Amino acid sequence: MGKKVNIQDVFLNYVRKKRITVAVYLINGVKLEGVVKGFDNFVIIIKDDSQKMIYKHAISTITPSVEIEDIEIE
Numbered sequence: 001m002g003k004k005v006n007i008q009d010v011f012l013n014y015v016r017k018k019r020i021t022v023a024v025y026l027i028n029g030v031k032l033e034g035v036v037k038g039f040d041n042f043v044i045i046i047k048d049d050s051q052k053m054i055y056k057h058a059i060s061t062i063t064p065s066v067e068i069e070d071i072e073i074e
Contacts, residue, residue, distance in 0.1 A: 009039075010071065010072075011062075011068075011071065012036055012039045012044065012062075014068065014071050015035075015036050015064055015068075016035075016036040016037070016038070016039070019035050020035070020064050020065060020066060020068075021033060021034065021035055021064075021065040022034070022035070022036060022046070022062050022063060022064050022065065023061075023062070023063045023065070024044070024046060024054060024059055024061075024062050025059070025060050025061040025062075025063070026054070026058050026059060026060065027058055027059070027060045028058075032046060032048075032052060032054065033046075033048055034046030034047050034048035034052065035047055035048070037051065041056075042055060042056055042057075043055055043056060044056060044059070
């Protein structure tokens with residue numbers, strides 16, 4: 001049996017490597033935009049004019065600024 005794919009990690013790593021700007025919507029309705037600089041199991045670091053560390057439990061949605069077509073999730 002193969003290793004389970006963590007879709008969240010695949011997506012975040014893809015937008016990080018390609019330097020794709022993302023909109024991060026928090027559960028309180030706040031929208032933050034920037035490029036993903038890094039992430040772990042608990043936080044995401046994004047950078048625009050400033051750098052922000054966002055706890056994943058506060059995030060509702062992450063939307064890339066461009067359509068992602070060549071991401072491989074298998």
